[in-house]
Amino acid sequence: MNTVEVTTRGAVAEVRLSRPDTKNAIDRAMWDELAETARRLEADASVRAVVLSGAGGNFSSGLDLSGSGDAHHLTKMRFWGSVVSLWHHFPKPTVAAVSGVCVGIGMNLALGCDFVVADETARFSEIFAKRGLCVDGGGSWLLPRLIGLHRAKELVLLGDFVAAERAREMGLVREVAPAGESEERAARLADRLAAGPTIALSLSKSLLNASFDTSYAQALEAEARAQTISAATEDVKNAVRAFRERTEVVFHGR
The missing domain is CATH 1.10.12 (Lyase 2-enoyl-coa Hydratase; Chain  A, domain 2)
Structure with a gap:
């Protein structure tokens, strides 16, 4: 079963994390598919923009700690970081469509996109501290640049959940759509970007x-x-x- 679903609509590729029973927790199979998908879409000249979303009403609950493989932790961290980097440095415009839970490394995968469109159900958290962990997935680099150092520390050191409208006020999110409409709004933005130079x-x-x-x-x-x-x-x-x-x-x- 594919954990990443890809559909193409005109010049826009819609990439969906698809493990809805785990709120799209990212396991080894999904990491592999995210890497392969990024490389394939980068090489496809017919794709000019990408929407990244999650199935089942959630973006991602972060890393699947039960399905991350048996390699040394440093090896795994470097691999996960390389996949997140592929998406952050993806050469074509990217839009994250966020609904429901968006936490941990899943949140930083979304923030690595060029735009984030959330709906009213979206809840963001740099949840690492509540699991006894430090920030990863590029969050230590992204957050200070997006919202400033003090607010970045607030999100990372406290690990609290942030509602969609508050995320917009902080500068994490471009716009907040009504519940269930984040993908539609993101698709409109992606269409505009795909029509560009x-x-x-x-x-x-x-x-x-x-x-x-x-x-x-x-x-x-x-x-x-x-x-x-x-x-x-x-x-x-x-x-x-x-x-x-x-x-x-x-x-x-x-």
Whole structure:
């Protein structure tokens, strides 16, 4: 049985964590499928945006501690981190659609997406401290950048649950939809992103992800190199033509 379901709708791939009986706890099989899915969709030029969601009314209850394998813990941690990194650095736009429980490494998988759309049922928690664990899944890197150091410490050191609207106020979530509508709202956003200039969006995403670790001078140089690539794309030629002809531009992602 697949633990990750993938459906394609136009240029958008919809990826769903599918272990609803465990609230989509991530076991070894799901980690493997998440890695394979990320690599496959990255290589598929017809896919220009991705929605990541969970089945059964929950995003993810985090790591499945009973099904994580027998390898040394450090080996497992490095593997889990590599999979989360694949999704954070995925070159095409990603939107997490969150409902219900979204905790632990599952929360940080969602936060690694470019956008998070939640519905009113969503509840977020960096639950690690309540299990005697420290934060993982990239949370120590993501949270201070998303919401600032003090609020990051509040979430991580206390491990409390945060409701969807509070998560939006903190800057974790882009928008809050009515109950049951997070996937629909996320799909609309993904459609908009998929209709954009895919190469330029990918380059901009990479520049922004690297911005906290580069100097201003390094950022300018990286932008110059990236813009040289995007300026040579067919999408730019189409945009210039549409501007001159006063017509609506259509991007093809190449």
